[in-house]
Amino acid sequence: MAVESLMDEQAGGFTDGHLLSKIQEKLEHLSRLYNSGKPLFPRALLADLDDQIEQGNDEVYIDDLDDVRHAYSLKIPSWCSDFATNYRIGYSSIQNLTCIHPSFPEISLRDNAPVSICYTSSAEFPKSPAEDVRRAFKTSLVAWKASETCKTLERHMSTLSFSTPINKIIGFGLGTLSVLEHDYHSTRSHAQHAAIGSMVETLTRRGINGDQEIKCYAQDPAYNDVDQDLLRSLGIVPLDDPKGFLEIDASTLVFSVSPNIPVKQVVVDVQWPAAMIWNTVNPEENENSRWEKQMRNGEEFWVVPYTTDPDSKRVRKMVEHYTSVSLCDLDEYFGDLTIYVK
Numbered sequence: 001m002a003v004e005s006l007m008d009e010q011a012g013g014f015t016d017g018h019l020l021s022k023i024q025e026k027l028e029h030l031s032r033l034y035n036s037g038k039p040l041f042p043r044a045l046l047a048d049l050d051d052q053i054e055q056g057n058d059e060v061y062i063d064d065l066d067d068v069r070h071a072y073s074l075k076i077p078s079w080c081s082d083f084a085t086n087y088r089i090g091y092s093s094i095q096n097l098t099c100i101h102p103s104f105p106e107i108s109l110r111d112n113a114p115v116s117i118c119y120t121s122s123a124e125f126p127k128s129p130a131e132d133v134r135r136a137f138k139t140s141l142v143a144w145k146a147s148e149t150c151k152t153l154e155r156h157m158s159t160l161s162f163s164t165p166i167n168k169i170i171g172f173g174l175g176t177l178s179v180l181e182h183d184y185h186s187t188r189s190h191a192q193h194a195a196i197g198s199m200v201e202t203l204t205r206r207g208i209n210g211d212q213e214i215k216c217y218a219q220d221p222a223y224n225d226v227d228q229d230l231l232r233s234l235g236i237v238p239l240d241d242p243k244g245f246l247e248i249d250a251s252t253l254v255f256s257v258s259p260n261i262p263v264k265q266v267v268v269d270v271q272w273p274a275a276m277i278w279n280t281v282n283p284e285e286n287e288n289s290r291w292e293k294q295m296r297n298g299e300e301f302w303v304v305p306y307t308t309d310p311d312s313k314r315v316r317k318m319v320e321h322y323t324s325v326s327l328c329d330l331d332e333y334f335g336d337l338t339i340y341v342k
Helices: 003-010 015-034 043-054 105-107 130-146 148-159 183-204 225-233 245-247 265-270 312-321
Strands: 059-063 069-073 084-093 115-120 167-171 213-221 236-239 252-256 276-281 291-294 297-302 325-326 336-340
Touching: 015 105, 015 336, 043 059, 043 084, 043 115, 059 265, 069 115, 105 236, 130 148, 130 183, 130 245, 148 183, 167 183, 167 245, 167 265, 183 213, 213 245, 236 245, 236 312, 245 265, 252 265, 265 276, 276 297
Parallel strands: 167 213, 167 252, 213 236, 252 276
Antiparallel strands: 059 069, 084 115, 276 336, 291 297, 325 336
């Protein structure tokens, strides 16, 4: 979207001309960098960050879009120690970088970068005992295999034409398996992980990768020790962020379901894979760019106009090179997903 259009859409209620001028200058700068093709999430940057984390240092250094290096603490800073319990890698989509909050436009002028370190609290819900989780997953697996969604996925995996053999399947944002208090979420998470096994079985029967084993990985910061043990027993290797992105190669199938980070935009910069199964990429004209004001308990709040995994110009350009088929999900395990195959 053009800078002028962004300003028109987002800055309608602003009256500070100097502030608007500074925001427009920043948006124009970001637009020039993005339109020049500069990646938001270069593979080399993620690999360097991964190396720094592996070294066990208290600080890491990450370049922003202007190649300025910033220091981030991997220890919880004092200013957020009352609520934060651990750090996460932050990924800012192009929408987030160019977002103008209707009530706090000055936030747009902060030195935000596509990749950063942020701080968060652990999940509110306690994990269930390992045996309970294994038992619940076995029950979910039976239901998954009998579902129409599973049959539809297996049919597509059996009939779609892959120009490249699949040697890896990597899942992103499929959720914890060990929080059983909420049936809807645990059922979806269990089915999504079970779907990886179904894809492996179907592709193996086709002989699409010769006699080589299809390796399976999953990356989600929500995984705990119970999740990791169960995943390994299923033949899925859990990976810390950003190792999942670094595992992607030209023979990988990426599987992502409504993640809390912009997986699509990271993947398009890191490596175009052999196939993706993720939330349907929609035309630009269907993209919402207006904030919506709503009321809750008598208080006004703003609803951001984009999702946590939004499409982008680059993502739309990438999927033009893939054959696509919608994945009919009558059992509501996934939502609106599309299979993209080279």
